[in-house]
Amino acid sequence: MGSPRNGVIGRPREFDIDEALERAMLVFWERGYEGASLTDLTGAMGITKTSMYAAFGNKEQLFRRALARYTEGPASYAARALEEPTARGAAEAFLRGAVRTVTLTGPSGCLIVQGALPSSDGARPAHEVLAGWRAEARLDMEERFRRAVAEGDLPAGADPARLARYVMAVGFGIAVQATDGVGHDELQEVVDTALLNWPL
Amino acid sequence: MGSPRNGVIGRPREFDIDEALERAMLVFWERGYEGASLTDLTGAMGITKTSMYAAFGNKEQLFRRALARYTEGPASYAARALEEPTARGAAEAFLRGAVRTVTLTGPSGCLIVQGALPSSDGARPAHEVLAGWRAEARLDMEERFRRAVAEGDLPAGADPARLARYVMAVGFGIAVQATDGVGHDELQEVVDTALLNWPL
DNA sequence: CGACTTCTGTACCGATCGGAATAGAATTGT
DNA sequence: ACAATTCTATTCCGATCGGTACAGAAGTCG
Incomplete structure (x- = not known):
């Protein structure tokens, strides 16, 4: 069986996207959408703004993903x-x-x-x-x-x-x-x- | 008798403070505390930021005054x-x-x-x-x-x-x-x- | 080995945030 | 008239906002 990441080319992501989303959800939960700044969010997620934008698009889409996680969890x-x-x-x-x-x-x-x-x-x-x-x-x-x-x-x-x-x-x-x-x-x-x- | 503004010295205020407060209350009501910017507030109040600061102190105190008005009104x-x-x-x-x-x-x-x-x-x-x-x-x-x-x-x-x-x-x-x-x-x-x- | 693709970190963008400094206008008291 | 006081308008402040440009690092392909 082949290489560790079959068929996935490019530099691999260094953070767990689910765990980052969980952290972001908690920040939105505590501070609300506007009250949660990108600095708050990425700080809690343990990644930089660039990585967040690459993985989720923008703040609104990150919020939608976090909301979906909230719906399926809490x-x-x-x-x-x-x-x-x-x-x-x-x-x-x-x-x-x-x-x-x-x-x-x-x-x-x-x-x-x-x-x-x-x-x-x-x-x-x-x-x-x-x-x-x-x-x-x-x-x-x-x-x-x-x-x-x-x-x-x-x-x-x-x-x-x-x-x-x-x-x-x-x-x-x-x-x-x-x-x-x-x-x-x-x-x-x-x-x-x-x-x-x-x-x- | 006497002058129009007995005992009050200095340039008179050019806006109605109650009406300005009413407008500010409506802005806070619609947009929330953080969502209401000073630009939104003073725009609706029809005054400049300087006048607002002179009359109310700062945003938080304006909010408290607006909240008091809300309590006594709506x-x-x-x-x-x-x-x-x-x-x-x-x-x-x-x-x-x-x-x-x-x-x-x-x-x-x-x-x-x-x-x-x-x-x-x-x-x-x-x-x-x-x-x-x-x-x-x-x-x-x-x-x-x-x-x-x-x-x-x-x-x-x-x-x-x-x-x-x-x-x-x-x-x-x-x-x-x-x-x-x-x-x-x-x-x-x-x-x-x-x-x-x-x-x- | 490169060529290609994707992620990461830094440095930066214009816009807006709450707030303050300053100058001038309008009123009072003397 | 003149000083004292208080308002208004303009201008600016440092900080922060969401978002981006760019260069390098780390992988998969041939």
Whole structure:
């Protein structure tokens, strides 16, 4: 079997692209899109700006890659929650997963929520991709609830869109409170409270 | 009698300081603390940087003044809600006021929530004052619920801190969804849903 | 061995950031 | 009139922003 890097010509990359992306994700998570400078990012990634541009294109594309990694890692609870057998299970799994991620994993808070809320000129690209993420998550939850109505899991009169907006609002509010230092146990109580008398 | 500006010596200010502050508040509201540059701010205020520094000190102090104006204006529903005769009335007034402000008044969303969520170096001063505002609002609501328990308005077993965290979480989540384009009526339904079966 | 391709480090780009220095204009008191 | 005071406008500051040009280093090809 041939040389160590079959068919790949040119000087080999000296850093692990996944590990660099993980570090970049953590910086974006902590500081937001605009608050994370290229100096912050490349410093944490352990590479130079040139290497970052060669590997990822520019800051916005790096952010998209970091967001994808966040979605598949710390925020993977969102997709998993939809697979719960009941609507209530999905809502609870989503909210408990959110509490766990925003308090115990990485920096306090949620990259999706605090990455770029205001729409200043510089943050616009990140703001739009994050708003899209949130809207999509809400629609996925709505779709899950719609299925629950069809399956008889939710009462026929239930409004899937309304329930989904409510669950997402609680989740986003939990993320905001986590940045204020509210802890894991207190936010679990918020989830308990939000789900009392489900399906409301 | 006397001269037009009794006792005030020196060249008179040529702009209305309240109107300038109102404009600055709107810029901070829309773009956040870091996203609002001095060029944006003074442009909207209709004054030069020199005049702004002379009148307000620096960007951080301008932000604090703008935040105070926001508190007394668009966010005055928060203080008014505490004066409702019942705990449920306070919670509902708070949430309905939030929906109104984040969808119908000024830019979409809430200055308190989206002003400076991430804690990058530049946004730290604003982040801390906003986190303090949110924590204080939560404690005020908790105190209001504590009073309601003492008055028999809430059942003796109710947990004021827990209810307050829940109500604030829903309010913050509503603010986030407003920035995603969710409208007034849909957010009203979120409030309806959140308050079903009160006091939970 | 070169020729070719790709990555890395340095040095640098124009633009913009928050902020300050300075001079002149407009008002007050004497 | 004149000094004292406070505002406005222009100009500039060092630092930092995201992004790039360039040269050399490290590989795969023939």
